[in-house]
Amino acid sequence: MEEEKKSNLTLQDDDGIGFIRIADDVVSNIAGLAVTEVDGVARLAGNIPNELISKLGKKNLSKGIRVVYAEDHFTVDVSVVVKFGYNIVEVSKAIQDKVKQALYTMTGLTASKVNVRVSGIDFSE
Numbered sequence: 001m002e003e004e005k006k007s008n009l010t011l012q013d014d015d016g017i018g019f020i021r022i023a024d025d026v027v028s029n030i031a032g033l034a035v036t037e038v039d040g041v042a043r044l045a046g047n048i049p050n051e052l053i054s055k056l057g058k059k060n061l062s063k064g065i066r067v068v069y070a071e072d073h074f075t076v077d078v079s080v081v082v083k084f085g086y087n088i089v090e091v092s093k094a095i096q097d098k099v100k101q102a103l104y105t106m107t108g109l110t111a112s113k114v115n116v117r118v119s120g121i122d123f124s125e
Contacts, residue, residue: 022107028065031076031114034102035065038094040086042122045079064119073112076103081120092116 035041046063064079076099082091096114104110 024067027067027074027076027103027107030102030106031065031067031078031099032063034098035078035080035095038091038098040083040091041095042081042083045081045117045119070112074109075113075115076111077115077117079117079119081122082118084121084123088118092118 032044035044044064066077068075068077078095078099080091080095082088095116099114100111
């Protein structure tokens with residue numbers, strides 16, 4: 001399996017003062033927090049190691065989130081479990097709106113795409 005390269009989002013300063021570098025995990029955590037605030041989302045879906053970490057009591061808001069940087073934009077991929085009884089399309093659109101809004105508010109940048117993958121339905125109450 002190909003190893004994923006961690007990267008940073010770098011913002012250039014037009015005034016010549018310097019640059020701002022935002023770590024990949026920071027962008028992922030912003031998106032993760034936004035997702036958990038959407039009504040109908042049971043939880044973020046992650047890989048097995050992150051699920052084990054979560055069960056041990058360590059909260060990781062970036063599980064189920066992948067940020068891909070291009071030259072002048074970035075894309076966010078979100079994987080979630082939706083609560084039973086909620087409209088999947090409406091929840092997914094709310095996730096897209098909430099993530100774009102949160103990222104713009106906190107970084108000043110707009111994600112070019114927010115892709116939502118519903119990986120399961122939570123039937124528990």
